[in-house]
Amino acid sequence: MSSITRSVSAGVALATGVSLALAGVSVPAMARGPVPGAAAPLGGVQLEHLDRGLVAAATPEGVFLSWRLTATDATGATADGLTGTDFTVYRDGEPIATVTDSTNFLDTAVTTEETAADARYAVVAVVDGTEVERSAEVAPWTQAYTDLPLTRPADGVTPAGEAYTYSANDMSVGDVDGDGSYEYFVKWYPSNAKDVSQVGYTGNTYIDTYAADGRLLSRIDLGVNIRSGAHYTQFMVSDFDGDGRSEMMLKTAPGTRTTTYAAGGEVASESFVTLPEADLDAGVTNADDYRLDADAYYEHVVGMFRGWQDHPEVAAGNWPATLGEAFGIPQRYDYPLSDADARALADYFMDDYAPSRSARNNLRAFEGFVVDGPEYLSVFEGASGAELETIPYEPGRGDDGLLWGDYAMARIEPGNRVDRFLAGVAYLDGEHPSAVFARGYYTRATVVAYTWDGERLTQDWNVDSGHVPMDNPFDASPHGGVGSDDEYGTLAGQGFHSLSAADVDDDGRQEIVYGSATIDDDGSLLYSSADTLPAGSAAPGTEAKLGHGDALHVGDMDPDRPGREIFTVHEGATGAPYGWSMRDAATGEVLFGGYTGKDTGRGMVGDTDATVRGLENWAVGLRSASGELLPGRAPGTNMSIRWAADGTTQLVNGTGDQDTTIDDARRGRLLTATGTRTNNGTKGNPALVADVLGDWREELLVRTADSSAIRIFTSTEVTDRKLYTLMHDPQYRAEIARQNTAYNQPAYTGFYLASDTDFSEVSVPEAFLPGALPALRRQLEQLIGAGGVSGPAAQQLRASLDQAQRAIERDQAGNAARAVEKFLDRLGRQKPGTVTDSARDRLGHAGSVILSMLS
Incomplete structure (x- = not known):
């Protein structure tokens, strides 16, 4: 078993139903192991402390409600889902149902729109018959979606006199203020955004951060020295430093500027990124324009x-x-x-x-390209957009692409291969999120990993294939060649338009799946996949790398074989052994695949047929997880979504001016998102597909046709499957962070998730949630304000939590655990009347969960 996860069938490490007997008062607690030594570092995979994410939506059948189960709620499994925390549903302050087998409910007593509009719902977590946590009240949406209002940037004109407008594009999410709910990051694309190989000026790229009510918190203008297009800007959002609040990391340049907005919408501050001292000495300014006419x-x-x-x-x-x-x-x-x-x-x-x-x-x-000038990597505070640190981007371009092969092919494309960027988030040490930034994949491939401790970026490792040698940079074929580096040379040419983070070797630490190769968690090359060219290819009988491709999927696709699989398509045509392939993720060995002799551009996996074991895959034909050719047509390949109640996979469709749809291979169209649009041309990507609200199923986030809002759709199919939020699975959370990278790819969990999932085999992370202790402190303050805690008890309990927080900030798990134990002890010893029974139950449960994480 991985060090960062546990199986619910392998003993219950976080079992409820235990009590701490404190001065005759029973305080609900979580079972725990021995308290670590005082200065022992914090353990467990770092994930977000999330609230219940309660959603209510009016439907013709009644009001549908959906909420989160967290990883720390899970204690065991049945055939239909996980067990652990139960829930009571409240309408207008009165209990109307107890839910034990899922995290959704249909209130059929409220069927008219007028009645639904007046209703207010909440869910209360119940452990051993005791109510231990109450969600915030919500009002029902009038339909199965809600709008996140946007503030569109002003139109612009290029130096060539071409006018352009803006539309919302890719998205990410993160909890920027530590309150347990997500804020939304939105990238704005100009109408003249271009592929790296296309000539011309582009407008600036913007990254906005919005509160859930649509209030604009900050805007980062990347400036004229960052070109706009699918391959230039990936923005990684994660709580990198473990303070319970998300940061954002991305590539910047001179002229990148942040605007922070006050609560009323007025500008609170503006500032450019800090130029490194060496650049200042060289005369670089934030007014520089490195675009070439x-x-x-x-x-x-x-x-x-x-x-x-x-x-x-x-x-x-x-x-x-x-x-x-x-x-x-x-x-x-x-x-x-x-x-x-x-x-x-x-x-x-x-x-x-x-x-x-x-x-x-x-x-x-040739105009509009940036082939010279400084390039940076910057960390920004999530809430304000304030720059936290800026360092030189590694590796630098070196030249305009001459060494990268941009002048060598028949099509001469300066600034193309050299400016192919990728990014991701990975738990390289099994516990903390690192940021991964990469440059190049057609020829030279480079990958650099960083950690952020709240003050400084530290490079974990730097992988570089070296340039592919050419005897003539104006007439050569560097694709498929081996780089100059002795250790990493075979990485050259193996990258895709995305990457994935997954624990492919089950050592508890994630690796970087870089297309047809995989980099181990320590930066060593785990493998670089190759095979024999078949008959009909350019050189039958010789060995060739699998090479570059457009679509990459990593997950547990076949439940009947150990480990994970990688499904990819390849564009090497007659020079590649496969047009599509399924590989063993641990070794890179091809399990099955097909030679096509052409650029095979699209491919997808998903459980589209519940009668077929495993996740189906399709690129050329539809196949089972074991490679058996199946009857019927393959579904779409733009983006998948987990929308249905039965655990099957659906497809998101729609390009250009078409409305976005969700389609099921067996049932047909399930949703037409009227008045919405996908992104990125023929790629047809939603802004985001992720489990950001409600139960474990994914939400569809798409822009309205005029980009005045992001429309967030949630499934209202009642499901009896009980599963923790997918955002608490480390692989899925990392995959969501990287979804906005180049050619957006779906996110997959680290465990087998399909219609026939064996829930006893679902891995549950041994999680540490940095936001849990601040959330407990906020809960304490609310109860003090409401009279649930009074007298000397208030200050005593505050003092214990303050002591625990200081220990956590010093990375001292044992001291933090002892402080939380003191909190629970004090909570149990308070005199009657100073802490109400309800307050004791709620504070005791939350404190016990934290103590279990620390232990």
Whole structure:
């Protein structure tokens, strides 16, 4: 069993029903192990302390209610779900139902819209017949969705005079204020956002943070030196430093600016990112504009040619000594080139050589790219957007793509392969979230991992395949080659348009699945997958890497074989052994797959048919988890969603000006989200698919057609499956954080989740929730204010919690546990009248959960 999870069938590590007998008063508690030594570090996988996330929605059948079970609520399993905390449903202050087998309920007594509008609902957690926690009251939505209002940025005009507008794009979530509910991060795309290979200016990219009521908390303007497109900006949201509040980490540049807004919507502050001292000394300012117009790019090429003989690859004899040799023309010039000769060669290169390679090469029109200037990695406070630290982005681009192969192929695309970025969040040590940032995957591939301790970024490790050697940077085929690094060279060319974090080897620590290769938690190369090219390929019988692809899925797809699987599609055509493949995630060995001889661009997995064992997969045909070809047509491949009551998988569809839909392979259309749009062109991605509210099923978050709001849809199918929120599964939480990376991919849990899940095999994390203790302190203050705790008891209980918080901030689990024990002891010893029975039950339960985590 992994060190960060437990199976509910393997003994109950967090069993309720135990009491601490304190001065004759029974305080509900959680069973725990021995208290660690005073200075022992905190243990357990760090996850968010979440409230119940109660949602009520009016339906024709009644008011549907849905809420969260947390990982710390789970104690065991039945055939239909987990056991643990039960719930009482309240309407207008009166109990109307007790729910033990799920975390949803349909109130059929309220069926008219007028009655539903006046109703107020709450759920109360019940442990051993005692009410220990009450949710906030909610009013029903009038339909199965709610709108998150947005504040759209102003339109703009490029230096070329082209007007552009904005629409909402990818999203993420995080608890930025530690109150147990999510805030929403929204990326704004200009209408002229472009792929890395497309020429032209783009507008600025913005990242907004919104409270759940639509109040704009902050806006980060990435500035003119970060181009807008699917491959440039991934924003990682997580509580990286374990203070119970989320931060955001992303790539920035000179000119990146934060605006913080006050409660009334007015600007509270504005500031640019802090430029490193070395850049300030070099004269860099936040007013710099590194975008190239066509004339500036021409001068860039002239400068590159004038220094040709000094390029390290030329000096080492790896590249042609002259440009004439590189272009295959007679040698006419002496080196170093004069300005006139360099211009003559630049003219030849742009007007003759490049067009001869491809009719699409029009380098005279090359503009809008950033191929020079500083690049940064910045950490921002989630709530205010305030910059916390900025460091140089690693690795730097080095050049405009010459070494990366951007001039080597028939299509000459400066700034393309060099500017392919990826990012993710991973529990590399099994407990704390690290941020992972990457550059490159077609040729050179680099991956860097960081931890953030609240004050400084620390690099965990740096993986670099090295550039793929070329004998001529203007005429070569570097795709599929091996990088120059002895250890990581085979990583080159294996990356995808996304990455995943998953514990593929079951050692309790997550690895980085980098497309067709996997990097171990310590930064070593676990494997790089290759196989034999088949008949009909470019070189039958030879070995080739599986190579690059567009779609990547990692999870437990086959419950009848141990471990996890990786399903991918590949675009290497006749140079790749497979167009699609299913691999063993631990070894990279191909379990089954198919050669296609072409770019296989799409693929998906999911439990679309409950009669078939495991998760089905489809790219070319529909197959079972074991590879058996199944009858029927394959569903869509844009995005999946867990929407149904029976645990099957549904598909999200809709591109362009079509309404977004949720479709079931067996039942047909389940939802038409009228007036909404997906993102990213033909990719048809929702803004986000994640379990952000209600029970374990996922919500659909999509923009309205005019981007005035994000519309959040929740499933109102009543389910009898009881499962903790997917956001408390470490793999799923990491996958949600990286969903906005390049070609958005679905998130998968670390355990098998389907219509036939054996709940006794569901892994439950041994979690540490940094926000739990502050939440207990807020609960105490509320009870003091309401009279539930009074007299000397108030200060005594405060003092114990303060002591526990100081110990946690010093990473001292034992001292924190002893302080919480003191809190529970004091709670049990209070004189009658100073702590009400209800307050004692609630505070005692919350304190016992925390003590169990610390122990």
